Amino acid sequence: MSVKIAAGAVVCVESEIRGDVTIGPRTVVHPKARIIAEAGPIVIGEGNLIEEQALIINGYPENITPESEVEPKTMTIGMNNVFEVGCVSQALKIGDNNVIESKADVGRNVILTSGCIIGAFCQVNTCEVIPENTVIYGSGCMRRVQTERPQPQTLQLDFLMKILPNYHHLKKTVKASHNAS
């Protein structure tokens, strides 16, 4: 059970992190967030914002633990992503500047490139690469392309990194031996 938290990351003690997880600098993990690496390691980049009750899970498909040994796949998450309250993300590869809004559900076979926004309560279970700057919204998961990527939440991140330590204990940071590519 190795959780490597880089210096500069703010990870609250009440969050549940299981398995082999690497968290980059300037990432904020709120209390009650869950990052579970069952079927392989999770590597999270820098500047990400993982809010309460968000669930990032690298689990076995359909929750069935395979009997024979399956090669563990690494889940990579890039920079400046936002996982809003209550979302569930199982996507194996997430790029930069994506926003997964509240209660959205991203399946395992989806690959988010960059600038994608998965709207609130949208369930994306397809097997595809979502092109850049796509917005998925609405009860029918309508899509459209926006012209500019969502702005990184630097102000919010700075604010949280100042305020959260005042009210929560933080998990100890460990210098990661190697950074995720």
Add this chain to the structure above:
Amino acid sequence: MASLLQPDRVVYLVRGEKKIRAPLSQLYFCRYCSELRSLECVSHEVDSHYCPSCLENMPSAEAKLKKNRCANCFDCPCCMHTLSTRATNIPAPLPDDPTKTAMKKAYYLACGFCRWTSRDVGMADKSVASGGWQEPENPHTQRINKLIEYYQQLAHREKQDRDRKKMARRRQCMPLAFSQHTIHVVEKYGLGTRLQRQRPGAPISSLSGLSLKEGEEQKDITIEPAPALDEVEPLPEDCYSRPISLPEVTTLRQRLLQPDFQPAGASQLHPRHKHLLMKRSLRCRKCEHNLIFAHPIPSKRESQVLLTLTNPVENITHVTLAPCEDDDPDDINSTAKVVVPGKQLVLAGKDAAAEYDELAEPQDFQDDPDVVAFRKSNKIGFFIKVIPQKEEDADVTVSFKIRHDFRNLAAPVRPSEEGGAAAAPAPAESIWLTHHVELRLGPLAP
């Protein structure tokens, strides 16, 4: 609130012109007739117009001028939600000194739901927070206005001809009678016709809207007929072979919400001003009094066969349930027999201060534990037994009658018979109301 999610579970029967079964949240109660009314048993009147986002009220005439749209608020052309104005800081050269740049605020419109921004269609950021946004001009406006004027004039001329003919035939008829008939013709081409209701005896006000006076010489407006073209623009060559890029094409709904332009490409979707909504006032058709909204008489929330009754008024209410008779003409839907508690149920009154009052006296009702499951302030839960009749997996529907007493505190005061300076109001009497209720309990468990 379960009633928001499952509105069709409990329906009440409304005996109006037609027999309508509707959930309580969609019904009204007329205090004067003491009967349930549905939306079809009431007549609607337009009260006023208001914008749903800025809640600005405007009189009907102003709304007509602005084509029923709000001046300040915009709708997202993509997902029809309300657009919000956002500000960014952009460096802009100072007007005095072009070499220095200062941060100026620039405003743009953005949708919080689908993330559409006004920059997507190429609208430049404005420097004022509101009022800077222009709707694009419709290229056909002039032609349309000309056509409207021509047809208005034509209608007026037709009306005058008809009046003249009728005057010649019957000299004694009231001028109102035939003009009312021809009002219809004028209103065919007039603007804002729905504002005038056909009230017998009302003066003819529609004519004043056209600002035409009898006997005045009219400018003859002529219009050219639309030119018919022999050649139509051919389709582009790659019309069938070019792959469609779906994000660039507008959906039918987006296109038809802007009937002036009907843009086919998403880059031409401009925001429109928000449509105004109307506040309606409802009138009971029988007694012509204005209704109040959904007077919530006992509402039922069902869980298995435990039903809940909530008492919204402040008096104690007595409720009796009775099963439907065998040959009840209203009882067409039930597929199960129901055994309802025969005794009268007593509901305590609603006490708004009860939740703040820590020393509330416990309510002293003798409850039969077989019948009453729980009692909480003005709510009561009670059991009914349901015996499904059919074996197959049909929807189990149960109907019964509920009878309760209702004290009409808002009824008009009847003056006492002795007269006198201060007429003592007659005490509000309780009346007993009976409603026919149907419950849809869902399919039978296998």
